[in-house]
Each structure stands twice: as C-alpha cells, then as structure tokens.
Amino acid sequence: MHEVHTAKNILKMAKAEADLRGLSSIRSIRVRIGAWTGIDIDHLRHDFQTVAPTISLHVEPVEPSARCEDCGADFEPKPGSLNCDKCGSRKVTLNQEKDIELVGVE
Ligand SMILES: [Zn+2]
Numbered sequence: 001m002h003e004v005h006t007a008k009n010i011l012k013m014a015k016a017e018a019d020l021r022g023l024s025s026i027r028s029i030r031v032r033i034g035a036w037t038g039i040d041i042d043h044l045r046h047d048f049q050t051v052a053p054t055i056s057l058h059v060e061p062v063e064p065s066a067r068c069e070d071c072g073a074d075f076e077p078k079p080g081s082l083n084c085d086k087c088g089s090r091k092v093t094l095n096q097e098k099d100i101e102l103v104g105v106e
C-alpha cells in the first residue's frame, strides 16, 4: 500500500504550522508516528520524497503504552496481548496514541 496520502497529510500539517510561525519555506519536518497505526515508515519516507523532494522527513516511531487498573503499572503492551506485565490482570487501559504528531518544522 502506498503512503502518499499520509505524506500529503504530513505536508499539510507542516504547512499550517509554518504559516502560523511565518516560515517562508520548509526544509525539514519531524513527526512521531504510532507504531500500531500500520503506517509503513520506510515506504512513507520514500513517498514523501516524491511528494516533497526538497524537504527532509524525520520519523520517530512511538511505541504504545498501557496502564493496569489493578496494580497501576505502566507498561508496553505486546501486539495481541494486553495482560499486565506485573500482575497479569486483564483490566488494562491502552493509552490513546495519536496516529501522527507533528513535533518540528524548520
Ligand atoms: Zn508508494
């Protein structure tokens, strides 16, 4: 699957941010992407270069985190298993991560 749509979204967010800060041109963009969003980051980098060849894109993958309602532990859930790392409880809340978060525009 292509990531052109995601690339354009990132570009749109970055342009809005650049306008807000009065930047006349964008040289680099830094984003965080949730590791569970299914976005293929290597492919995204490639497609981004097609959409905006003059801008360098830096991507930080973000691992999801979860909190146990029983013992209060914060832990990193593994795909397919949401049991608490510490006590094994299944009463676990997954912290909602944003799909894509803009962290920097230069
Ligand atoms: Zn592609």
Ligand SMILES: [Zn+2]
Binding pocket: 068, 069, 070, 071, 072, 073, 084, 085, 086, 087, 088, 089
């Ligand atoms: Zn627990």
